[in-house]
Amino acid sequence: MxxxxxxxxxxxxxxxxxxxxxxxxxxxxxxxxxxxxxxxxxxxxxxxxxxxxxxxxxxxxRQPGQAAPAGSGAGMEELAELQRELFAARTAVNRAGVNVNQAAAQLNSTGQPPVWLEHAVNRVTRAVMEVDAVVALIHRRLA
CATH class of the missing domain: 1.10.1220 (Arc Repressor Mutant)
Known part of the structure; x- marks a missing residue:
């Protein structure tokens, strides 16, 4: 062009x-x-x-051993830690989602919810709370 x-x-x-x-x-x-x-x-x-x-x-x-000043970009160590936390949160959400899908499949095929459905819903709730915590941490570090 x-x-x-x-x-x-x-x-x-x-x-x-x-x-x-x-x-x-x-x-x-x-x-x-x-x-x-x-x-x-x-x-x-x-x-x-x-x-x-x-x-x-x-x-x-960036000063060695200190967090990067706000607005100057995060240090590699901070970014690596945030990446690990996000990967862990993503894994938790994926696992909880698999459980909910299995519960929905059982409910659709039998008409009855599985006995462990409440546990699966609680896992989803905890997983979303973990993601919210990581997002809040990122927000604080960017502020």
Missing amino acids: AGGTKGRTARRYRARGPTAREGRITPRFSDEELTAVRAAAEAAQMTVAGFCASATLAVAR
Whole structure:
């Protein structure tokens, strides 16, 4: 699509501050590194320059052993922990969903709910509460 942006996703530019940015650095990448950076910028729906600036500042502002400041991006350790918590919550929801589906199948085939239906519903409730807790944790860390 020469000259147009039709079919391309809109990209975000990094927010401008109240004053102009005068400092400039020019990083250099191998072809493989540049491909990875471009893919990450595209996934973040950002320009390559904006992505590089945001990623650099997120790392530069983080102090070893401390949580990242609000708005500067989470540290890799925090993100890994959140990922583990989300995977665990997803697993709990999937297991609870399987139980509810089995209960529904039994109810549909026999006309009677299984004796363990209440337990399955309680598992769903707990699983959703776990997901809510992870979402609340993410909200607090982003605030």
